[in-house]
Amino acid sequence: MKKIIFLLSALTFFLSSCKEDIELNLESTVGVLCVNGFLYADCDSNVVLVTETGTASPREISNAGVKMFINGTLAEEKTSADSAGRYILRKKFFPGDIVKIEVDYGGKTAYREAQVPEYVKDFEAEVTLERQKTYYNSEWADFDKEDMYQIDLKFTDVSSEKNYYRLYLDEYTYTVKYEHERQRISDTVYIDGHEYISNRDTVIYTQKKIVGDHSYHDYERTIINEAPSLCDEEMTTENDLIDMSVYNYYRVFNNSRFAGGKCSMRVYDICHNVPEETKYVRSEDDLEYLPEYTYIQYVGIETIDEDAYYFLKTLNGFESGSFDTQELTGAIKMYRNVSGGSGNIIFAARKTKVITVFDHVKPTPVFPDDDDDDDYYYYK
């Protein structure tokens, strides 16, 4: 009997192991007009990009008719893109304006019309350097320490209606090097999603995720007490499962926790260009070659509409690899708000603070002891 059962089992699995892939054909969807742009209030150089869907990649269109209507009046019209493929709109619009972007090409018309969101009110921001801040690195499921910039910001909600926001952060680091050559090192923040979300969303992250009695957690709780008014839970990672987390790369959130009121946030950003505190020098002559560090942080809150919010959340999912298994889920239809075609025209109103954290700061010179290897310390 055992033999019969074994043979039957083996036969069954042998026969069951076959699998076949067969090609299918689908009706073509090439040539759909696609209009994209992040357009900011009170900005004299808003960019619109026009393309058509294509099989391998989208086709850039440089001779579309792009019109901008402000409150029903044609404010600007472009008939060709610049050399970089951009349709740059110079006419400013402001919060509360009804703006329509209309694109004509090849007999097709695509448009987006919406009211420009309002600015947040009472916007304030501060930046301080935190040396060796402990944080939970969700990528490695471990605790790390890094030098970070602590960014505190406050603002008042636009209204008690449902509002959507994006936290804008940008940083500029200037370093004057030994050769006295002023060189722009970096013009944007180091954005690594895993690190980013673990730090910039510390406030929310810890409030939601960490409950414990370890010293690391005590530290995090202190932060919570300092910032009782928080943003919605979308600011954080959605769950901790490996390969299942969606990171808030694009820092979008809504006002579900502070509708009509004030919001205060504390976020952290690992900065890899933190000024050195000390610098070894070999002699007094070297003091003039000490580097100088300048660090400028841009902090802003962009008011966006619901479409933009969900579009950016979709992008969060893509960046986090949530849609990688499309064999099971099917293709993902992107959120889009352009009628008559595809794409997203997003109107935003951004309040920004430019904060100079370090202005030509020099490290403290340290002279090595005689016993030490000068070269070693100098070059370290």
Next chain:
Amino acid sequence: MKFKLLVLFLCAGLSVSAQQKFTISGYITDEKSSETVIGATIYDNNTKHGAITNVFGFYSLTLPAGSCSLKFSYVGYTPQTKEFTLNKDTVINVKLSENNELQEIEVTAKKEDAGVQATGTGSMDIPVDIIKHTPSLLGETDVIKTLQLTPGVQQGIGGSAAFYVRGGGGDENLVLLDGAPVYKIDHLFGFFSVFTPEAVKRVTFYKSAFPARYNGRTSSVVDVRTKDGDMQKFHGSFAIGLLTSRINLEGPIVKDKTSFSVSARTTYFSAVTKPFMSKDSKFGYWFYDLNLKLNHKFSDKDRLFFSLYSGLDKYKDDYKDDEYEISLPYGKNEDDYENYVRVPLNENYGTKLNWSNFIPSLRWNHVFSSRLFANSTINYNHYKMNMSSYDEESYKYDTLSFYSYNQSEYNSEIEDLGIIMDFDYMPSPNHTVKFGVNYLYHNFMPETTNSVLKNHENSVKTDTSASTKGKPSYANELSVYAEDDWKICEKLNFNLGFSYTLFALKNKNYGNFQPRVSLKYSPLKYLAFKTSYSRMSQCVHLLTSAPISLPTDLWVPITDKIKPETADQISCGVYFTKLKNWEFSFEGYYKKLDNVLEYKDGMSYLGFSGSWYNLVASGEGVSKGLEFLAQKTEGRATGWIAYTLSKSDREFDRGSGVNDGKKFPFTYDRRHNVNIVSAFKINGRVDIDLSWTFYSGACATVTQSKMEIISPEENDYAEFTEYGNGGYIYHDNASYVPSRNNYRLPCSHVLCAGISFHKQKTHCERIWNFSFYNLYNAMNPSFVYLKNYDDFGHEIENPSFKKITILPLIPSFTLTYKF
């Protein structure tokens, strides 16, 4: 106002004549086992009035005083006739004996609530014999797999236990096990259902004209009742199959007083697949089902039942890697590379996935009077899912040592506590009134995470742990219902009922009035016309992320912003039973769904679950169709031919973020569906079972072209364009999907066959069953996807679509001993 009218209507209907009447009541049981017989007919030949036993085998028939000639019958049993003079309320308990001449597989559709004879449309009793003789995947005969072969029911991925009724979603089916709702009805990612046929006594399926006592889901009700246990003698069966084994035992504890029935099933999937695993990996999958029922008869008026269902799935994969080496500084000077040593690093990592159902329930049947029967139930339901992964690393060399252990865990739980009071009141032969109250306390604990991090380096420990609890959701669900099945005259039956459900959340209460009306007109004995209207509401939803059943699928309640889903359904049909042993039905339906939930474009449960309610939108759905069923109920060959023509769409507002506000077909919108089910008894030793299913293609969302997208931040792939004020926008390519479910899959067809050989041994009967799923190996599409990359990970210039067939020809066998 509606309620007043209803009460007046019921009162008028319940008015009885002045003639003196008495009531005959009692239980009808199987002579051999004392198992109660559900749906048995009691008919008085003199007055032409009759009654039918309820789900507990109880009947009540009120007749005028005088001589009676009562006939007790049930298909498959020898009828009994009792003649007497009725001059007082009388209790008659009847034991029916099986008719050995009718041992073939029979469909018993003459039921109170279901089938051709019922007042309402769209209901069906699925006899356990039919379930046992429906060939299915891996020989696992299954309640749900049989349901999938009935008209109006679409299956999900071929071979899975998911089912979609009349255009409704997979979470819109109320599956009740002895009255308790079951949240997770499947094992092995949806390919086995949790119901072992040996434990099942009766399955009733409703897809429209829902009796008032059912509510909570919008598309269908599957009411599964388990066996009470033989009160006369001990017997059982044991079956060993390709992947599972089952055992069923039942018998008396105290003869004619107390009985038990226990059924258990387990799998040895791991043992079968072990020879194919590499030595470094340990893969394991295991599940079990346990059904236990205890039944105690205190008296003819009181019975107590305890039933328990417990099921568990365990999956794990562990990997061991000890081939990797690392360099360690060893010596005084850490920077002296000559002092580095190579040390083997031991690494273990793996994943575990467990999910379980635990559903005990206690029921008490009490006969208050010959006309009033009560059933009280307390049940508890605990569904739990746990998923965890770990990674362990260690090395040791002389005084150097290192150990790290990281574990992250994800839990999701639901706890329900239910109290149900059901009453059957039979004031006259023309009325069967049912009323009751149902209270459910829900406790949803959707997401709890834990992480443990251990780090021991040269005896220095830095251990941490963190845990989070998802927001638990508590809800109270209270339903009251009443219905009257009123035989207006010989040719006209009317069923009027309502259910009122109050779903109370922390911040908001939702009340929902759900009327149910059915009318049956029988101009001829063998011809009936029926029509019905019913409204159902649903306050819990299943968030799914894939077309196969995953334990991560999450049941969640509605919120203060998401209203309950409702379904209004009108159906009508004609039923014909003129041909001997044949029943024909032809039904049409129109169903409108409101507050149907869909994820917004670009949203998915995967990874977004923390705030699911922000990611979904409410919309509408319309489903309509025609269903034809020709069923042979008796004879050597039994079975049915079913055809369904259906259409189901979804539509959401323009601003909802779902498909640009355009109407789109439901995923399982299959236009045509044909099912042929046949069980043929060649002789006393051999029988053959066949089922053939054809369904036109379901829908899938696929893409063939690329579009440009923009983002305000840098990412790994995007190019950037500078704009005037010193900032950048970034643009990238993404798949362009013109519309949801924009592609219709090719049609599918599957032939399943089984042959059974019976042999009577000295102490038992032996049955060898060989079954073949997808006998002619049809390459049906389970999934389609765009193949962008070749096997080496290189992007393909002209990507093409692929379809994956996951279930080709699969033979299997089962060996059963009945003793």
